[in-house]
Amino acid sequence: MKENEILERTRTMVIDAIAQNMNLYGITPSAGRLYGLLFFSDKPLTLDEMKEELGMSKTSMSTSVRSLLDLNMVEKVWVKGERKDLYTIKEDWYQCFFDFFTIKWRTAITMNSSAMEKSMANLKELIADPNIPEDIREHALMDIKKLEERIDYYDWQNRLIDSFETKEILNFIPIKDKKE
16 A cells, blocks of 8 residues: 555654664664654554564664663553563653763763863872973873863763753753644
8 A cells, every 4th residue: 555655664764864863872773763663653562573573683672672771762661461571762852852961971971070080180199299300290280271171161061961950951942832
């Protein structure tokens, strides 16, 4: 039936776009396709149903589901009489955005800040030595200044993330009412 083919093609086009977009943010294309499948599904799906629909291996499917669960983009749901785990997307895309970025950004900030703070401590120790050559001291002082600027930047990023978690950001960029 021609109408069914059009429906499937348009869904595939959106699923491919979602997969490519998620790949830009470090989520595998297979997890992106899985998310797209769940987006268009009219009911929660089991791992077996998703595996069959996408033609993915059980391992890849399980890894993708776990990744999306960790990012709070999908959730496990309970259906009376169903013994297998069922999954569906979280419908609040705004909250998914907040969760995804806060998880990813906090991880990056923590890694970078930690490395920079340890480096600054080492550099401060180095410049405290009265016997180091002057050119080394100058380079160390310049590095400390650069690192302090980046620490300030991470502080700003943490405050931005806080505004996502508290939803204070919505005071500045409100969600439009669907009636608009």
